[in-house]
């Protein structure tokens with residue numbers, strides 16, 4: 001069986017193999033700590049064995065709920081922010097037809113997202129299209145108190161109730177939240193919504209393999225059992241494989257070795273725009289997990305070859321504090337051949353008869369060599385194919401590597417104390433009851 005592969009050869013001009021392998025014992029020790037729950041933040045490591053723990057009944061329940069929604073709605077709005085939507089969006093966009101929004105021949109509901117911003121125009125326009133559509137809502141919040149999704153839910157719930165009545169709205173709203181605590185749990189019980197639980201020991205950014213990710217993915221028509229199977233395959237592979245061949249441990253070790261050499265920015269690059277939102281998910285995973293105590297690699301991302309015509313200049317010749325991690329898909333899902341043209345005005349006949357992917361792969365190789373020559377170390381993750389199984393492998397690979405990498409950095413990868421600062425200022429500025437002192441102080445700064 002093929003797995004996700006990690007290669008670091010194109011980094012060896014900048015960091016030696018010994019400097020990467022120096023992390024061998026430490027990374028293995030951290031992997032064990034994650035499995036045994038003995039490291040920092042160990043009350044949030046429930047995600048480590050989610051793929052092997054999730055039961056057939058749980059998956060069937062999610063699929064049955066998705067099916068019943070599919071009968072009723074043409075659009076499902078997923079309301080959530082951060083880890084409460086990024087995993088679902090990453091997988092749905094990676095697996096969907098690129099022009100899914102046109103809804104041609106798609107028998108599954110279109111999944112839209114809200115509650116990730118506080119833009120009045122976004123919410124207006126969303127409600128404007130929803131008022132004439134059969135829609136449902138999947139509201140996701142672990143804490144149940146996050147402002148952005150709470151505002152969006154208040155508006156869309158009212159709209160849905162107006163459109164179809166309270167009784168029918170109840171049938172079309174699914175709440176995914178804490179098992180017992182929080183405003184959303186209280187509301188769901190009060191209103192009698194179907195609910196799913198986000199386990200206590202799984203934080204938002206590690207929750208894609210709970211109903212948080214799985215329900216919206218199932219509604220979009222993707223095979224969640226294959227996704228979980230892929231994640232389980234990477235879980236087992238990560239445990240069973242020696243450091244020298246272990247993609248997650250090698251990734252954690254290589255990025256820390258590069259960080260120690262002053263490479264403080266990691267750019268995740270893809271050559272397939274379907275992976276754009278996998279990078280968005282990855283940025284939260286690594287940014288919230290590692291960026292603390294004045295430490296951490298800054299996670300950035302680019303879509304190639306598009307961004308070679310914008311960010312490519314900086315990557316080639318800007319400050320040399322970056323390294324690049326390329327996700328490459330070995331085999332595309334479709335075949336397109338470049339045609340012969342009798343006039344050949346564009347001079348492209350030398351490519352006639354070849355696949356588009358052959359050109360894309362040479363763009364990838366050419367870019368990698370150019371960037372390495374320009375002083376940017378490259379790591380490369382190869383996915384055999386873009387499908388549910390290998391996406392499951394990729395997500396779990398990034399999660400487990402993130403836990404190990406955070407432990408190498410000696411931070412708690414499972415908390416995010418820094419995100420409170422903006423919330424507290426916003427509440428103070430909005431004069432939220434209970435924030436009187438903060439309001440007084442912040443007004444003095446204005």
Ligand SMILES: O=P(O)(O)OC[C@H]1O[C@](O)(CO)[C@@H](O)[C@@H]1O
Nearest residue numbers: 082083084141142143146204419
């Ligand atoms: O699911 P919740 O509690 O609404 O939180 C959403 C997001 O907000 C954070 O707590 C802080 O940004 C993230 O860690 C989380 O993914």
